Amino acid sequence: MxxxxxINEIEQRADRxxxxxxxxxxxxxxxxxxxxxxxxxxxxxxLIGAIRPEHVARLAHDxxxxxxxxxxxxxxxxxxxxxxxxxxxxxxxxxxxxxIIPGLVQSIQDRTEDLGDIxxxxxxSRSDDLRNLVSCCAASLNLExxxxxxxxxxxxxxx
Amino acid sequence: xxxxxxxxEASPQFKKLCERWKRSGYRHIDKDxxxxxxxxxxxxxxxxxxxxxxxxxxxxxxxxxxSKDVKRGSSYGWRILALYHKPTGCMxxxxxxxxxxxxxxxxxxxxxxxxxxxxxLGYCISPGCDGEMATSDPPERKEQGAAIQxxxxxxxxxxxxxxxx
Numbered sequence: 001m002x003x004x005x006x007i008n009e010i011e012q013r014a015d016r017x018x019x020x021x022x023x024x025x026x027x028x029x030x031x032x033x034x035x036x037x038x039x040x041x042x043x044x045x046x047l048i049g050a051i052r053p054e055h056v057a058r059l060a061h062d063x064x065x066x067x068x069x070x071x072x073x074x075x076x077x078x079x080x081x082x083x084x085x086x087x088x089x090x091x092x093x094x095x096x097x098x099x100i101i102p103g104l105v106q107s108i109q110d111r112t113e114d115l116g117d118i119x120x121x122x123x124x125s126r127s128d129d130l131r132n133l134v135s136c137c138a139a140s141l142n143l144e145x146x147x148x149x150x151x152x153x154x155x156x157x158x159x
Numbered sequence: 160x161x162x163x164x165x166x167x168e169a170s171p172q173f174k175k176l177c178e179r180w181k182r183s184g185y186r187h188i189d190k191d192x193x194x195x196x197x198x199x200x201x202x203x204x205x206x207x208x209x210x211x212x213x214x215x216x217x218x219x220x221x222x223x224x225x226s227k228d229v230k231r232g233s234s235y236g237w238r239i240l241a242l243y244h245k246p247t248g249c250m251x252x253x254x255x256x257x258x259x260x261x262x263x264x265x266x267x268x269x270x271x272x273x274x275x276x277x278x279x280l281g282y283c284i285s286p287g288c289d290g291e292m293a294t295s296d297p298p299e300r301k302e303q304g305a306a307i308q309x310x311x312x313x314x315x316x317x318x319x320x321x322x323x324x
Contacts, residue, residue, distance in 0.1 A: 053209060075265050116264055117223070120238075121209050123269035124221065130273050132289050134212065134219055136282060137172050137253035138242055146214035146242075 030098065037093075037104035044081075044111035051118055060125035071122055078119045081112040161203050163243065163250045165196045170253045172280050177255060179279050185257060187227035191237055192255065195224035199250060203243060211240070218243045220250075226257060278322065283313035290315025292322065 059067055084090055085108065093105045124130055135145040167173065180188050198205035199222060212219035220243055226236035240254040256276060274284045283290040292311040299310035301321070308321040 056209075078264065117207070120264045120269065121211070121221065123264060123266045125211055126266065127269055127273055129270060129277065131212075133273060133277055133280075133282070134240070134242070134253065136280075136289060137170055137251075138217060140171055141169055141242065141251050141253075143217050143242060143244055143251070144214075146212040146217045146219050 030101075033093075034100050034104065037101065037108065041104055041107045041111065044108065044115070048111055048114050048118070056118055056121050057125065060122050074115065074122070075119055078112070078115050081108070081115060085109040085112040161248075162201055163199065163203050163248050165200050165241075165250045165252070167192065167196060167252050169251050173252045173255060175280055176276070180255065180257060185226065185228045188237070188255075191224055191226050191228075192239070192252075195222060195237070195239060196252075199241075203250065206239075214245075216245050218245065223258075229257065278320070281311075281322075283316060283318055284320065285313065285316050285318040288313060288316045288318065292320060295319070 059070060062068075062070075090105055090109070094102050096102055096105075138145045177188055177192070185191075195206050199208075203220065206222040206224055209221045210218055211221050220241050222237075222239040222241065224237040224239060229236055236258060238254075238256050238258055239252055241250050241252040243250050254276060256272065277284050281292050283292055290313040293314050295310040295312045301308050301310075303321070303323075306323045308323055311320050311322050312318070313320075
C-alpha cells in the first residue's frame with residue numbers, strides 16, 4: 001500500500017516526534033533529579049543516624065588527625081548543604097508541581113538542620129569562651145563550675 | 160526519665176538576655192520558654208537535650224525550643240543553656256539565644272556569638288579575661304548612628320569597650 005503523504009504532513013509528524021523527544025529529555029532530567037536528591041537524602045540519613053550524642057562528645061575533644069579531619073569535613077558538608085537548602089533552586093524545587101521532588105528537598109533541608117545541630121554542639125563543647133561564661137554564670141548562682149568538659153552525652157529526644 | 164525543678168528567675172544573666180531578645184523583636188520569648196520549661200521539668204532530656212559539660216555535682220545542658228517568632232522547626236528556634244545542680248535537682252537556665260544568628264555554624268561563628276553574648280551580659284571580651292565591665296570614670300557617651308554608646312572599662316584587665324546603652 002503506497003501512502004500518499006504531503007510534505008506538510010511529514011513536517012507535522014516531525015514536529016510531533018520532536019515534541020515527544022523534548023518531553024523524554026525533560027522526563028530524564030526529572031528522573032535524574034529525583035535520583036540525585038534521593039541519593040543525597042539517603043547518604044545524610046545514614047550519616048546522621050550513625051552520629052550518636054556520645055560520638056559528638058568524643059569527637060569534640062579528639063585532637064587526633066582523624067578527629068580534626070572529621071570535624072572539618074562535617075563543617076564543610078554543613079556549609080555545602082546550607083548553600084543548597086537556602087538556595088533559590090531549592091525554593092523552586094520545593095514548589096515543584098510534580099510529586100516526590102518537594103518531599104525530597106524538604107527532607108534534605110531537615111537533615112541540614114540536624115547536621116547543623118551536631119556541628120553547633122561540637123563547636124560549643126570546644127569553646128573556652130563558653131566555658132568561662134558558664135563559670136561566671138555558675139558563680140553568680142553560688143554553684144561550683146562543672147569540672148568535667150568531656151561529658152558522656154545522653155540520648156537526644158525530640159521536643 | 161528524670162524530673163527537675165526549674166528556676167528561670169535565679170540567673171541574672173538569663174534575665175538580662177531574655178529582656179534583650181524581647182527588645183530585639185522576639186515578642187513571644189516568654190511563652191516559648193515557658194513551653195520548654197514545662198517539658199524539661201518533666202524530663203531533663205526533653206527539647207533535644209544535649210549535655211555540654213558533665214560533672215559530679217553540676218552539669219550543663221543545651222536545649223532547643225521552637226520560636227513563635229521564627230516560623231521554622233526547633234532547629235531554628237531558641238537555644239537554652241542551663242546548669243543542672245544534681246544534689247538539689249534544680250535546673251538553672253543561664254543563657255538563651257536565637258538560632259537564626261548561627262544559621263551557618265562553624266567554630267569561628269560560635270566564638271563570635273559567645274563574645275556577643277558576653278558583651279550583652281557586661282563581661283570583658285578580651286581574650287582570657289573573665290572580668291566584668293564597669294562604666295568608665297569619668298563616664299563617657301557617644302552617638303553611633305541611632306544608638307548611644309557608653310564607654311566601659313574592665314575592672315580586671317582595664318580594657319576599654321564601647322557598649323550600646
